[in-house]
Amino acid sequence: MISIRTKLSLWLSALVIVSTVIGLLVFETMLRHAFHDSIINRLEEDLQQVVHNTHLHEGEISIDQSQLSDFYNPAYSGRYYQLDLPDQVIRSRSLWDRQLNIKTLALGQTRAWQAKGPLNHDMQLLSIGLASESAHIDATLTVAQDLSIGRQVFSEIYGFKLMVNLLLLLAMLTGIFLVLRQSFKPLAHVQQSLNKLREGEISSLDLGKIPPEIKPLADTYNELLDYTSKQIARSRNNLGNLSHGLKTPLAVMQQQVEALGLSDPEKAQALQQQITLIHKMIERKLAAARATGDLLPASQLSVPVDLESLIQTLDKVHQHRHVSCQMDIQPNINRLPIHREDGMELIGNLLDNAYKWAHSQVTVHITEKDHVFSLQIEDDGPGVEDEQLEQLTARGIRLDESVSGHGLGLSIVKDIAEQYEFELIFGNKGPLGGLDITLQMPNKP
Template structure:
């Protein structure tokens, strides 16, 4: 999904570009219209001067050139006039040997148009029909014209300068948008880094010092949620520890009673002693889990390979009677797992506890990326599980210790955590070590803290 910053940058840039293009088009239209109107106004003035300087007699036309502008004298000067009366035609000296193709007009009729003039330049023309002269054949038509090439050149220069200024302003505005948004989103970037530290367990709350007022309530609510969750986790850890410690005394009393019972009924005493041993081991594992996860932050994700190293050290202490060699093959592309750190420690704690219990000497942990999914395998070199018994490993509602020796409640907890985080878990025989192989798959859509 596109970020808010990118969306704002694109939308604001598009808005500035669109408004600038509309503005440039509107200004060009206004300048062209003003250029055209100024030429027409000048032609009207020239037309009046030519009419005043002209004398229409019987089939003849006289022009007093002293009353006209000197622009009509040089050849092809760009300003022209022509008078037509029947077959009589009088042209300005500036037309030289060229003549304008004029359509006679009725008295009082005007015509404005453009055509090709001297030197094949575009010219703007204005004609007007005058009242008929007594004794003349027809009525006179007066025409004035102006070369458009010079005016268009000036217009191009003016509009080019205007376009350059507008483009420069546009670039400055786009750069300003980028810089302003970048500066405005700096607190959000800092918050993003702060959340990353929370995921890695390097901090316990968000700093509110540089949080913008718009998102400060969200940050405060998030901190309150973190504090509440942390207190809940601490309370659960304390309750778990208290329960485990509280069970030790009744367990010790029961052991004493079993020893007394052993004098009368050795078989019953042996069966009870076996169950008491399992209860004792379960209590020790829960106490170890409480020591591992009790001080974790509620927003922390599992960091790879740091947390796995910590788990393996703990498992080495729990299974100190054997020397288990923990091997790692972890891709650098997977710095953390997108699951809660406490749940991750319990998930991998159970898997590593099971692998350590049945391994002869080696446990292999592999983590890598495959088509965006995180793939995790934990293998041991123990006796493994027959293929027919693999589906029973995570069966609910039964003590699997009784069905498959050694693979018990821990794997059922593993399945519960995998269902919570929508992880895919499967069991098979390890092709390289020969023991049990557990495969976990984290889908690529899993992001953030669940």
């Protein structure tokens, strides 16, 4: 999809270029017509001057060259005349030894055309038919002008005009680029604000620097954010109130079940199973509401800031063991799709377990591929036997009593992972030789 800025640049540039080309073609056409008209006008003046200085004396026709322009004297000067009579041809000195091939015209008939002349130059010619009733003589008078000098002037003028137009075209294209870049600068600010909003640095768009054209859109967006936040808060409050409201009836039912257990253990056990299911369902729905209903960027786990905070805390807790923890985070990853409180508890338990069993080193790798985040925690401890991997997340079960703890950490991790639909993978004997735990976290839109 081509951006609006690119479309405007292309359309405006094309419009300016087409307008410039059309302007040059129109200017060239007008200049050629003006050049041609000026040549014809001059030839008409020359024709009248030669006619005025053409005399008939004793049956002979002559041209008084002393009254004509000096341009007709030098050889091949570029301005010529020629009088074609039935039995002779009178021509200007400038034609020297050349004679024009002229078509005989009747009295008053005129003709304008172009042909090759002296030095093989193009010429513009103008002829008129003359006659003398007293002498019964018909003649054709022709004046001509070399076009090479005029065409040189035409090329110089048009070349200068072309250069000026190209410079103006370049200036206009540069102006279009600068104006569009300046005009779209506020959109860059909007983009930065959206990035900050996504990263959780701000909670709404700043309307102060937004152009009036898109301000209604930004207003609507802020209203939608505010409405969504209120809806999420209202839903979570309702779920919280519901859970608190159910706690008292469930406590009463629990007491009744315990009392029933003395007289009818089987019924008490069946009811206890249902109460336990209700408890788990309530806790699961509350956790799911927090996991999916409040995952705005500001509430997500921030990396590496939150991880560094966890590591610093664990370094102090396990300072007597001298364990070093190193992080390897893929560039451009700054948040994980999990609520900060849940993320701190989940990753904190995983890291605490790694610190307890590591000899000296723990590593944390975070990568992202195809919108799936992968968090991998390894230690250089003794690891776990293959047949014991499935027991790691069992609540209250500890595989080694020599390490302090209650056996609840990894089961809590499993519960949180299930709430978020994360995949928890345990590997035996990782690259460091100890336990290798991988958490796959899909980034749901």
